[in-house]
Amino acid sequence: MRPMARFFHRFSILSAGIACALLLLACSPKFDWREVHDSGIPFSILLPAKPTTSARQIDLDGLPVTMTMTAAEAGDVLFAVGSAEMPDPAAAERALVAMKTALTRNIGGSIRRELASSPGAVPATLDIEAVGAPRNGEQPRLLVARFVAVGKRVYQLVVVGQEKSVPREAVDTFLTSFKPA
Missing domain, CATH: 1.20.5 (Single alpha-helices involved in coiled-coils or other helix-helix interfaces)
Structure with a gap:
């Protein structure tokens, strides 16, 4: 040659x-999906990376409660499940709206889509999609969340990231994998 x-x-x-x-x-x-169980809280869910867990006191619908949050990041997208125990099932259902309001406010957002379960449904659920105003020249932030009340326990399933960075298939995998125990 x-x-x-x-x-x-x-x-x-x-x-x-x-x-x-x-x-x-x-x-x-x-996304390195793994099933996560919290040792003290009855649920399982798929998270896209190794999670971290923390707990803190919050005011939820006027009641001081301990919210436990388990979260994982995949790229620039945060996937989190939070849980708290309310005094009774009625307070748990009211807390769904309080969680929706607080999270939407956190991103400076407005709700684009909202769907609530039928009154009396077990579990009671509230799904939202909200978009936050762009900050510092960034893309708008997207929040996709499902709030669930089962008995006295409330759960918030949250996906948040820059709107173009949030893959819909990953959101679906995360939300549909949730199982309250």
């Missing part, structure tokens, strides 16, 4: 190898 032909042959093999490596990197999973 002539030197120039050999160079182009090697270059094409090297280029193909680099292209394959880049393709494999692009296909590597951004």
Whole structure:
């Protein structure tokens, strides 16, 4: 083989190898889904990365409660499930609206879509999609949340990130995987 032909042959093999490596990197999973159970709170859910858990006192519909939050980030998108115990089932159902209001306010957002379960449904649910105003030249923030009341316990399932960064399939996987125990 002539030197120039050999160079182009090697270059094409090297280029193909680099292209394959880049393709494999692009296909590597951004979401490493794992089932998570909280030891003290009855639920299971799929999260896209290794989660962290924290608890803090909050005011929920005028009542001081301890909210436990388990969250994981995948890229720039946060997936979180929070839970608190209310004094009674009626307070738990009222808390759904309070959680919706607080989270929407946190992103400076407005609700784009809202769907509540039928009155008396067990569990009581409230689904929302809200968009926050862009900050510092960023894209608008998207909040997709499901609020659930089961007996005295309330849950908030939250996905938040820049609107174009939130994959709908990942939101669906997260929300549909939730199982209160």
